[in-house]
Amino acid sequence: xxxxxxxxxxxxxxxxxxxxxxxxxxxxxxxxxxxxxxxxxxxxxxxxxxxxxxxxxxxxxxxxxxxxxxxxxxxxxxxxxxxx
Numbered sequence: 001x002x003x004x005x006x007x008x009x010x011x012x013x014x015x016x017x018x019x020x021x022x023x024x025x026x027x028x029x030x031x032x033x034x035x036x037x038x039x040x041x042x043x044x045x046x047x048x049x050x051x052x053x054x055x056x057x058x059x060x061x062x063x064x065x066x067x068x069x070x071x072x073x074x075x076x077x078x079x080x081x082x083x084x
Contacts, residue, residue, distance in 0.1 A: 016062030024055050 028051065035042050 016066060017059060020055050020058045020062065023058075024051055027051055 031042060031047060034040055
């Protein structure tokens with residue numbers, strides 16, 4: 001058996017949720033730093049509502065894109081098995 005005949009190890013895809021929640025934490029940290037280091041004053045309720053709204057939209061879009069990608073991959077794999 002040749003080493004090239006083996007299936008390459010596939011790395012797991014990056015999870016959308018991990019990216020979104022990581023972005024939320026970074027954004028909160030940046031906003032807290034800006035509020036502490038400058039004269040900018042932020043309404044905490046409005047900031048939290050805005051951040052959670054954006055995170056929810058990003059999670060929904062990520063889920064739809066992921067589902068469409070899986071469906072496309074599944075159709076491609078089933079078409080390949082039919083041809084073979």
